[in-house]
Amino acid sequence: MRALAGALFALLASVTIASAGMEEACSVAAHLVQADAGLPRVAAEIAKSHSLTIVVAGTTSSTLPGTKGASLAYPARLEVALRESLPGVAVKVVPYATPRRTAAEMAETFPKIIQNDKPTLVVWQTGTYDAMQGIAPELFQNTLEQTVDVLRDGGADIIFMNMQYSPRTDAVLASQAYAEAIRWVGLESGINLFDRQALMRHWSELGTFDLLAATKSLDTAAQVHECIGGLLADLILQALKMSETESRETK
Amino acid sequence: MLPTAPAERDLRLDLFRGLALWLIFLDHIPSNIVNWITIRNYGFSDAAEIFVFISGYTAAFVYGRAMHERGTIVASARILRRAWQVYVAHIFIFVIFMAEIAYLSHSIDNPLYNEEMGALDFIKEPGDTLIQALLLKFKPVFMDVLPLYIVLLLGFPPVLWLLLHAPTIALAASAVLYTLAWDFGWNLPSYPTGQWYFNPLAWQLIFVFGAWCGVGGATWMRPFLRSRTALGVAVAYLAFAFLIVMTWYFPRYTVYIPKAMQDWMYPIDKTNMDVLRFVHFLALALVTVRFVSVDWPGLKSPLLKPMIMCGQHSLEIFCLGIFLSFLGQVFTSEISRSIGAQILISALGILAMIAVAWLISWYKTVEGRAGPQSKPPDADLAGGAA
Numbered sequence: 001m002r003a004l005a006g007a008l009f010a011l012l013a014s015v016t017i018a019s020a021g022m023e024e025a026c027s028v029a030a031h032l033v034q035a036d037a038g039l040p041r042v043a044a045e046i047a048k049s050h051s052l053t054i055v056v057a058g059t060t061s062s063t064l065p066g067t068k069g070a071s072l073a074y075p076a077r078l079e080v081a082l083r084e085s086l087p088g089v090a091v092k093v094v095p096y097a098t099p100r101r102t103a104a105e106m107a108e109t110f111p112k113i114i115q116n117d118k119p120t121l122v123v124w125q126t127g128t129y130d131a132m133q134g135i136a137p138e139l140f141q142n143t144l145e146q147t148v149d150v151l152r153d154g155g156a157d158i159i160f161m162n163m164q165y166s167p168r169t170d171a172v173l174a175s176q177a178y179a180e181a182i183r184w185v186g187l188e189s190g191i192n193l194f195d196r197q198a199l200m201r202h203w204s205e206l207g208t209f210d211l212l213a214a215t216k217s218l219d220t221a222a223q224v225h226e227c228i229g230g231l232l233a234d235l236i237l238q239a240l241k242m243s244e245t246e247s248r249e250t251k
Numbered sequence: 252m253l254p255t256a257p258a259e260r261d262l263r264l265d266l267f268r269g270l271a272l273w274l275i276f277l278d279h280i281p282s283n284i285v286n287w288i289t290i291r292n293y294g295f296s297d298a299a300e301i302f303v304f305i306s307g308y309t310a311a312f313v314y315g316r317a318m319h320e321r322g323t324i325v326a327s328a329r330i331l332r333r334a335w336q337v338y339v340a341h342i343f344i345f346v347i348f349m350a351e352i353a354y355l356s357h358s359i360d361n362p363l364y365n366e367e368m369g370a371l372d373f374i375k376e377p378g379d380t381l382i383q384a385l386l387l388k389f390k391p392v393f394m395d396v397l398p399l400y401i402v403l404l405l406g407f408p409p410v411l412w413l414l415l416h417a418p419t420i421a422l423a424a425s426a427v428l429y430t431l432a433w434d435f436g437w438n439l440p441s442y443p444t445g446q447w448y449f450n451p452l453a454w455q456l457i458f459v460f461g462a463w464c465g466v467g468g469a470t471w472m473r474p475f476l477r478s479r480t481a482l483g484v485a486v487a488y489l490a491f492a493f494l495i496v497m498t499w500y501f502p503r504y505t506v507y508i509p510k511a512m513q514d515w516m517y518p519i520d521k522t523n524m525d526v527l528r529f530v531h532f533l534a535l536a537l538v539t540v541r542f543v544s545v546d547w548p549g550l551k552s553p554l555l556k557p558m559i560m561c562g563q564h565s566l567e568i569f570c571l572g573i574f575l576s577f578l579g580q581v582f583t584s585e586i587s588r589s590i591g592a593q594i595l596i597s598a599l600g601i602l603a604m605i606a607v608a609w610l611i612s613w614y615k616t617v618e619g620r621a622g623p624q625s626k627p628p629d630a631d632l633a634g635g636a637a
Contacts, residue, residue: 059366060365060366060369061364061365061366061367063365064362064363065362065365066362099366100369128366128367129366131370132369132370133443133444133445134441134444134445134448135444135445136445136446136522137518138518138520141518164363164364164366164367166364166367167583167584167588168355168358168359168364168367168584169355169359169364169367169368169370169371170281170580170583170584171281171351171352171355171392171577171580171581171584172352172355172370172371172391172392173367173370173392174281174392174393176281180499187505204588205588211361211363212358212584212585213361214357214358214359214360214361215360215361215362216360216362217362218362220361220363221361221362221363224363
């Protein structure tokens with residue numbers, strides 16, 4: 001019964017994607033991607049030197065396995081999408097995805113990353129490993145709050161990315177408190193949140209992607225990452241537009 | 252103050268513990284639309300405070316009487332036997348949980364979730380996991396309440412003795428321990444990392460407070476509970492907590508909370524039972540006893556009977572609730588997440604809890620009729636399971 005339902009789901013999902021195309025599969029969730037704040041440092045750097053260096057700091061869920069994994073994962077897809085939308089700007093995305101790191105452990109590496117790569121934007125994907133380790137959500141939140149200042153002082157704007165929507169691990173991984181902490185710090189500090197959890201939940205509910213299938217194949221995973229990369233680029237562009245309007249208003 | 256425990260059984264305890272059990276069940280199914288009705292969405296405290304408070308109250312009520320009539324040793328032995336029963340129940344639930352995980356770990360394999368699958372790693376080392384679970388150090392998500400209860404019961408005999416002889420000192424000692432645990436960050440260790448989700452050194456305060464009420468504190472407090480000022484303060488605090496909590500859901504109103512107040516107030520810690528939570532529970536309790544008196548006719552109405560019955564068999568129903576929430580999780584992840592399905596499993600779960608509570612009541616009545624009164628008075632029926 002379950003296998004049948006799964007197969008039906010997969011079939012439906014593949015039909016949806018085949019007929020509507022990847023673009024539309026991604027955009028059914030586009031309304032969940034909305035910039036709440038500008039990216040002043042990014043906007044200034046693009047205006048000044050026509051370059052944009054983004055660091056994606058995260059854990060395993062920012063990667064895909066296999067030899068082609070790196071080029072299929074969302075950091076690489078983000079780079080492709082931004083280069084297309086920002087012609088004339090030298091876009092570079094540097095992924096720092098290391099398995100099994102808490103927010104605090106990642107925060108320790110940021111001063112060095114800032115020094116070496118001089119990013120004007122850091123996409124910080126975090127929360128999953130903290131939830132797995134049972135780090136106290138208050139500590140997690142404190143880490144985020146403190147690190148925001150470190151990154152901004154280092155000249156980088158920030159975008160938070162929360163955890164994946166993972167229906168099967170809901171029962172063992174209580175991630176809600178961490179998602180709330182991320183949202184909270186984002187609101188507090190005027191940082192955009194890329195709500196990966198809500199996006200993936202939406203895709204799963206609509207049947208756009210079958211996130212319940214047990215599979216070794218990278219196909220669906222790669223499509224999900226393609227969409228995440230593209231939508232993340234959309235968020236950055238929206239935020240840049242906000243910064244432009246803001247600076248025009250102040251002038 | 253003299254330990255003058257009321258002799259009549261207070262059905263309100265059973266009623267509200269039954270309610271807490273239902274709410275805990277609903278809260279334990281992630282992303283369930285029905286848990287919007289649970290109290291944690293409207294204030295600082297939640298069903299856990301109700302459950303622990305009432306457990307403390309009934310433990311003192313039942314074992315306090317035993318200590319009075321049969322002596323300290325016998326009563327202590329009964330408390331420890333109860334702790335043992337809860338421990339066995341916890342391990343039983345744990346085994347069911349492991350079976351659920353074993354099942355899920357087969358169906359989860361997907362390159363998208365390489366990281367999240369790490370959360371199931373403990374199933375690869377069942378030996379270690381089992382030992383740590385027996386030591387109460389490994390506690391899966393949502394299985395934190397019973398270990399707390401076990402530790403509270405283990406420490407209860409001397410506390411009860413003190414409560415019967417010098418209740419004020421017992422309560423003060425509990426408050427001191429709570430403060431020390433906050434100041435020094437005391438907590439018990441968990442496996443593989445971290446600490447207990449419900450810090451027993453902090454949560455003991457509400458348990459001991461419940462027990463203090465159970466041995467006569469409630470009677471002593473009666474003038475205070477009846478005062479209009481206290482009621483006014485309690486209602487004002489509940490309204491304040493409600494408004495604060497609403498800003499969590501409608502963040503654009505956060506700006507109306509002064510920054511200094513936010514800094515002072517947040518985070519509202521559940522692990523160490525933040526004072527704001529404790530006070531919220533007290534306010535809630537005060538308003539409740541004000542409007543639901545012990546001789547309220549509704550307590551005898553057949554409509555509330557199911558809830559009371561669940562509260563009277565709290566250990567069994569609590570365990571059943573945990574098991575049902577596992578089933579609910581499997582159902583929502585494997586079969587349907589639709590809103591209709593969420594409402595359906597919530598309703599079915601509560602019906603199952605009622606049915607089992609009824610069955611246990613029936614069985615106990617039948618047994619009680621058949622045999623002579625050889626057993627000690629049943630803790631369950633002497634005012635709710637302790």
